[in-house]
Amino acid sequence: MTTNRIGKTSSSKSRALGKVTLSDVAARACVAPMTASRAINQPELVSAVLRARVDKAVQDLGYVPNRAARALASAQSKVIVVLVPSLANAVFTAVLAGIQDALDPCNYQILIGNTRYSDAEEEKLLSTYMQSNPDGILLSGLTHSPRVRQMLATSRVPVVSMMDLSPEPDVMSVGFSQEEAGYAITRYLVEKGRKRIGYMAAQLDERTLRRADGYRKAMQEAGLADPALEMMCPQPSNIALGAELLNRMLDSVPGLDAIFCCNDDLAHGAIFQCQRRGIDVPEQLAICGFNDLPASAWITPSVTTVGTPLYQTGFDAASLLLASIRGNEVPAQRIDLGFTLVERESA
Numbered sequence: 001m002t003t004n005r006i007g008k009t010s011s012s013k014s015r016a017l018g019k020v021t022l023s024d025v026a027a028r029a030c031v032a033p034m035t036a037s038r039a040i041n042q043p044e045l046v047s048a049v050l051r052a053r054v055d056k057a058v059q060d061l062g063y064v065p066n067r068a069a070r071a072l073a074s075a076q077s078k079v080i081v082v083l084v085p086s087l088a089n090a091v092f093t094a095v096l097a098g099i100q101d102a103l104d105p106c107n108y109q110i111l112i113g114n115t116r117y118s119d120a121e122e123e124k125l126l127s128t129y130m131q132s133n134p135d136g137i138l139l140s141g142l143t144h145s146p147r148v149r150q151m152l153a154t155s156r157v158p159v160v161s162m163m164d165l166s167p168e169p170d171v172m173s174v175g176f177s178q179e180e181a182g183y184a185i186t187r188y189l190v191e192k193g194r195k196r197i198g199y200m201a202a203q204l205d206e207r208t209l210r211r212a213d214g215y216r217k218a219m220q221e222a223g224l225a226d227p228a229l230e231m232m233c234p235q236p237s238n239i240a241l242g243a244e245l246l247n248r249m250l251d252s253v254p255g256l257d258a259i260f261c262c263n264d265d266l267a268h269g270a271i272f273q274c275q276r277r278g279i280d281v282p283e284q285l286a287i288c289g290f291n292d293l294p295a296s297a298w299i300t301p302s303v304t305t306v307g308t309p310l311y312q313t314g315f316d317a318a319s320l321l322l323a324s325i326r327g328n329e330v331p332a333q334r335i336d337l338g339f340t341l342v343e344r345e346s347a
Contacts (some may be wrong), residue, residue, distance in 0.1 A: 020063045022040075026057075029057040032189060034120045036057075039053075041078070041260070074292070077134055078108050078135065079110075080109070080111070081126070081129045082112050083113045083114075083117050084096065085205060087114045087115065091172035091263075091293075092307075095310050111132060113125035113126075115140075120178055122150055123151075135158075137152070137325065138318065141162070158321055158325055160173065162212065162314065163178075163207060164216070166334055170333065171333065171335050172321070172324065172334070174316045174317040175337040178207045178214070179211070184214070184339070186215045187218045188341060189258045193257075195255075196224075196257045197229065198253055198260070199262070200262065201230070201232050201266075202235055202238075202245070203235070203237045204233070208263075215260055229253060229256075231245050237266055240269060241267050242265060242266035250308065256285040257284070258347065259288070261290065262305060263291055264289035265293070267289030267296070267303050267305065268295065268303070287347060288347045290305065291306065291307075304342065304343045306342065307342045309337040
């Protein structure tokens with residue numbers, strides 16, 4: 001006997017394949033499929049009792065929502081793309097923690113991409129992730145390739161830039177002025193009476209270069225500017241590199257009495273190397289960092305640094321993006337969270 005398969009429903013096909021459907025969840029929870037869908041996708045719209053029944057059915061059956069179908073039905077994918085330059089750097093893990101805390105209550109899924117400080121990698125990731133029809137995008141920094149700018153412009157998806165502040169009024173951005181922060185820590189060293197203040201930098205991404213702009217401004221105002229005081233290295237930043245760069249600076253810059261490191265990793269390495277070389281910090285050489293990583297308060301001597309609002313940057317950027325997605329009036333296109341100068345023992 002031949003079986004006629006033409007009349008099979010999509011639900012029966014799914015069951016034949018062993019795939020749990022929304023109808024299966026609804027039947028287990030004794031609710032209508034529409035109610036089950038609402039409990040999963042818009043839980044705030046159903047009662048706690050119904051939500052608990054549907055949640056239990058989802059767990060019992062191992063149901064996985066069909067994101068593509070849900071996006072077609074709601075015109076929203078419930079996906080946010082987040083691109084950061086590093087997943088190994090504690091700076092960006094703190095930013096990601098803020099993003100997740102802001103998005104989790106709204107049932108958004110996060111697609112995280114590591115650009116590795118590469119324009120080509122950012123282009124590739126964005127091109128791939130745009131196929132998921134994201135509801136919004138969070139980007140690190142303000143500088144992007146022409147291809148990325150084109151993709152963002154044609155997609156018309158809301159975008160928020162993190163970590164720096166855009167001078168353009170129509171660009172949503174959350175962070176602080178990297179240049180002002182670089183100026184402030186250098187000015188601090190000037191006011192401490194330091195004359196030969198070096199700038200030690202690695203990676204040379206856009207934020208590092210803006211901090212350098214602030215450093216140069218402060219040095220020029222004090223009449224202390226000297227290009228020989230700058231050690232700019234394109235290698236990825238780490239503690240070992242901080243030690244190596246300290247050696248290079250001491251060998252090439254006579255009379256060096258202070259160093260502003262572009263981040264705390266380099267500052268830690270420089271301090272450890274000073275200890276190996278018998279150089280007293282801060283009496284002989286003052287050392288400052290940037291970002292106030294947790295270890296900076298605990299190494300000896302503790303590190304004078306710039307405290308930056310990393311978690312809050314992620315949280316507020318995601319919150320601003322959500323407001324834009326929902327069509328709400330945003331409080332401001334540009335949210336300046338500021339920074340703090342953290343004075344400790346190393347300078």
